[in-house]
Amino acid sequence: xxxxxxxxxxxxxxxxxxxxxxxxxxxxxxxxxxxxxxxxxxxxxxxxxxxxxxxxxxxxxxxxxxxxxxxxxxxxxxxxxxxxxxxxxxxxxxxxxxxxxxxxxxxxxxxxxxxxxxxxxxxxxxxxxxxxxxxxxxxxxxxxxxxxxxxxxxxxxxxxxxxxxxxxxxxxxxxxxxxxxxxxxxxxxxxxxxxxxxxxxxxxxxxxxxxxxxxxxxxxxxxxxxxxxxxxxxxxxxxxxxxxxxxxxxxxxxxxxxxxxxxxxxxxxxxxxxxxxxxxxxxxxxxxxxxxxxxxxxxxxxxxxxxxxxxxxxxxxxxxxxxxxxxxxxxxxxxxxxxxxxxxxxxxxxxxxxxxxxxxxxxxxxxxxxxxxxxxxxxxxxxxxxxxxxx
Amino acid sequence: xxxxxxxxxxxxxxxxxxxxxxxxxxxxxxxxxxxxxxxxxxxxxxxxxxxxxxxxxxxxxxxxxxxxxxxxxxxxxxxxxxxxxxxxxxxxxxxxxxxxxxxxxxxxxxxxxxxxxxxxxxxxxxxxxxxxxxxxxxxxxxxxxxxxxxxxxxxxxxxxxxxxxxxxxxxxxxxxxxxxxxxxxxxxxxxxxxxxxxxxxxxxxxxxxxxxxxxxxxxxxxxxxxxxxxxxxxxxxxxxxxxxxxxxxxxxxxxxxxxxxxxxxxxxxxxxxxxxxxxxxxxx
Numbered sequence: 041x042x043x044x045x046x047x048x049x050x051x052x053x054x055x056x057x058x059x060x061x062x063x064x065x066x067x068x069x070x071x072x073x074x075x076x077x078x079x080x081x082x083x084x085x086x087x088x089x090x091x092x093x094x095x096x097x098x099x100x101x102x103x104x105x106x107x108x109x110x111x112x113x114x115x116x117x118x119x120x121x122x123x124x125x126x127x128x129x130x131x132x133x134x135x136x137x138x139x140x141x142x143x144x145x146x147x148x149x150x151x152x153x154x155x156x157x158x159x160x161x162x163x164x165x166x167x168x169x170x171x172x173x174x175x176x177x178x179x180x181x182x183x184x185x186x187x188x189x190x191x192x193x194x195x196x197x198x199x200x201x202x203x204x205x206x207x208x209x210x211x212x213x214x215x216x217x218x219x220x221x222x223x224x225x226x227x228x229x230x231x232x233x234x235x236x237x238x239x240x241x242x243x244x245x246x247x248x249x250x251x252x253x254x255x256x257x258x259x260x261x262x263x264x265x266x267x268x269x270x271x272x273x274x275x276x277x278x279x280x281x282x283x284x285x286x287x288x289x290x291x292x293x294x295x296x297x298x299x300x301x302x303x304x305x306x307x308x309x310x311x312x313x314x315x316x317x318x319x320x321x322x323x324x325x326x327x328x329x330x331x332x333x334x335x336x337x338x339x340x341x342x343x344x345x346x347x348x349x350x351x352x353x354x355x356x357x358x359x360x361x362x363x364x365x366x367x368x369x370x371x372x373x374x375x376x377x378x379x380x381x382x383x384x385x386x387x388x389x390x391x392x393x394x395x396x397x398x399x400x401x402x403x404x405x406x407x408x409x410x411x412x413x414x415x416x417x418x419x420x421x422x423x424x425x426x427x428x429x430x431x
Numbered sequence: 432x433x434x435x436x437x438x439x440x441x442x443x444x445x446x447x448x449x450x451x452x453x454x455x456x457x458x459x460x461x462x463x464x465x466x467x468x469x470x471x472x473x474x475x476x477x478x479x480x481x482x483x484x485x486x487x488x489x490x491x492x493x494x495x496x497x498x499x500x501x502x503x504x505x506x507x508x509x510x511x512x513x514x515x516x517x518x519x520x521x522x523x524x525x526x527x528x529x530x531x532x533x534x535x536x537x538x539x540x541x542x543x544x545x546x547x548x549x550x551x552x553x554x555x556x557x558x559x560x561x562x563x564x565x566x567x568x569x570x571x572x573x574x575x576x577x578x579x580x581x582x583x584x585x586x587x588x589x590x591x592x593x594x595x596x597x598x599x600x601x602x603x604x605x606x607x608x609x610x611x612x613x614x615x616x617x618x619x620x621x622x623x624x625x626x627x628x629x630x631x632x633x634x635x636x637x638x639x640x641x642x643x644x645x646x647x648x649x650x651x652x653x654x655x656x657x658x659x660x661x662x663x664x665x666x667x668x669x670x671x672x673x674x675x676x677x678x679x680x681x682x683x684x685x686x687x688x689x690x691x692x693x694x695x696x697x698x699x700x701x702x703x704x705x706x707x708x709x710x711x712x713x714x715x
Contacts, residue, residue, distance in 0.1 A: 135679045142477070169475055236579065242680075278665045284582050285664050298560030299581055415475045422681045430498075430668035431676035 092124040093350035095155040099129040103370035117357045123350045134162040145171045154347035163336040164195035164412040172201040173339045179352035182359030185378045189404045195412040202336040207374030209307035210246035210331035213323045218301040224327045226254035237301040239291040244425045245410035249331040275428035286429040308373045311396045332407035466688035477682040491689040502669040506652035509591035513599040521603035551661045582664035590658035599644040606640025642709045
């Protein structure tokens with residue numbers, strides 16, 4: 041710890057984030073075994089008391105102090121509000137978490153959480169099924185701080201029952217030695233030097249989204265034909281031996297081991313990889329546009345009135361720019377809160393200019409949110425995407 | 432209070448039966464029910480209703496026959512390789528290791544002290560571009576500059592062979608160790624040379640171990656999905672990967688259930704045929 045203190049804030053944040061949320065999902069997440077194991081364990085807390093709030097979030101997705109083994113911002117929240125915030129790092133996988141609580145949600149029984157953090161498309165499913173509660177906006181005045189680009193997703197146009205926790209950018213990542221000119225287009229990605237060494241994400245909306253954008257399709261309005269066409273494109277690239285694998289976070293390992301030279305990947309991971317390997321890797325949003333998705337704070341339908349009110353206070357607290365900056369300095373994903381950049385200047389100026397955490401307006405305008413799908417589409421499209429990868 | 436003697440065995444069976452009933456029979460019934468469901472018209476993702484759609488089985492099999500074939504091929508190869516490696520190993524431990532016997536046995540079991548996942552991920556690094564195997568083989572011109580080892584069927588079969596090796600070695604060791612050395616001596620007395628004695632005495636007496644070892648390797652290998660997921664590519668997916676993807680990614684529970692049942696049935700048939708051929712009395 042003493043050694044760490046002599047490092048710059050940026051280096052420190054990198055060290056701390058070496059095992060960030062997405063990295064934890066590596067190996068195990070791709071295999072689903074962690075999900076299976078986690079599915080066996082119980083979650084949350086059974087008691088829903090007046091002055092507590094129970095929050096289920098992804099692992100290592102909140103500022104953590106190694107010395108005191110506490111979450112500094114969460115401790116401050118409890119001190120300020122008098123609400124006992126119970127934090128559970130047991131949201132390991134969208135599908136697995138949904139599978140675990142689905143039966144209770146259906147029966148209207150307490151699932152053990154007052155706040156949970158699903159990714160956009162999963163949040164959309166919760167809303168569709170009526171498993172969320174509408175926010176009482178009076179409790180969340182800071183809601184106005186959400187970035188304009190995230191303020192009106194198709195699944196929740198007024199952000200009535202969801203608010204972004206962190207944003208995740210999808211784009212091209214590459215090995216600088218093998219791709220000295222960088223990768224900006226699909227043609228750059230599928231260049232001869234990368235043949236057989238391209239890895240794309242298992243996250244359908246990022247991989248197919250980026251292919252679609254490269255084909256000139258607007259992913260906020262994509263049709264089934266366009267989608268299937270992009271899936272066929274990917275399947276062809278797999279069968280022709282261009283794409284080596286369709287993976288979760290393990291793509292980061294493949295880049296470091298040399299098994300992959302170019303990827304469709306996530307900004308946060310690439311930021312860490314580039315810093316750890318002295319510029320051996322780089323990341324860019326494709327010329328035709330990249331994807332952005334988010335994990336969302338929502339209040340499940342099963343939360344009690346007190347749990348809901350306390351959850352709203354918690355969400356409001358994390359929408360304060362100063363608090364958001366503190367979190368972003370730790371997690372390094374896209375910070376969804378206006379004004380956090382100015383606050384970051386005060387605590388870690390190096391990070392305040394990072395395009396990965398605070399994309400400029402010009403950058404944000406190039407990021408696209410995949411449109412929400414109907415249940416039929418969700419099943420059919422996921423099936424096509426899975427079959428294209430040999431499943 | 433005393434129980435009539437005849438009831439005692441049943442009472443002893445009770446805990447095991449209760450456990451199997453709760454954690455095996457009930458889930459199997461549930462799985463069977465799920466396998467014939469279809470989507471609720473206009474329902475949400477993951478909503479299914481019972482329509483006794485037995486066509487699910489045909490559809491599931493037809494869509495994934497390639498992965499079924501691959502699973503049984505890879506499992507067979509892994510079993511054969513594991514047997515080829517484990518037999519000499521078990522033989523050496525049983526007959527030639529002297530005072531090192533216990534240490535060697537611990538070494539055979541040692542991999543179990545580490546997680547299955549970690550060991551498989553380690554293989555990925557060993558076979559990776561910057562591991563020592565690929566550059567070594569390249570400098571010897573055994574493989575070309577463009578040839579890679581990870582993301583190939585070789586890597587998947589190698590991973591499976593490695594991961595299931597102890598399951599093959601231990602039963603083989605147990606049956607070899609049980610062989611009375613005097614039977615081999617007797618073969619010598621009857622003018623059998625070393626090879627003949629091995630072929631006519633040692634091998635037949637070790638057959639129960641071979642049968643047990645091959646079953647313990649083949650059955651989990653056929654349903655394995657970890658090796659294909661970590662060491663393979665989209666072109667080496669096995670049926671376990673399909674089931675995982677159907678269940679978690681597509682949220683298509685009926686197909687996942689139908690595939691699980693089909694896999695179970697296929698393994699059962701193959702194993703039955705194999706045991707018929709090999710002889711069940713050898714198993715115990």
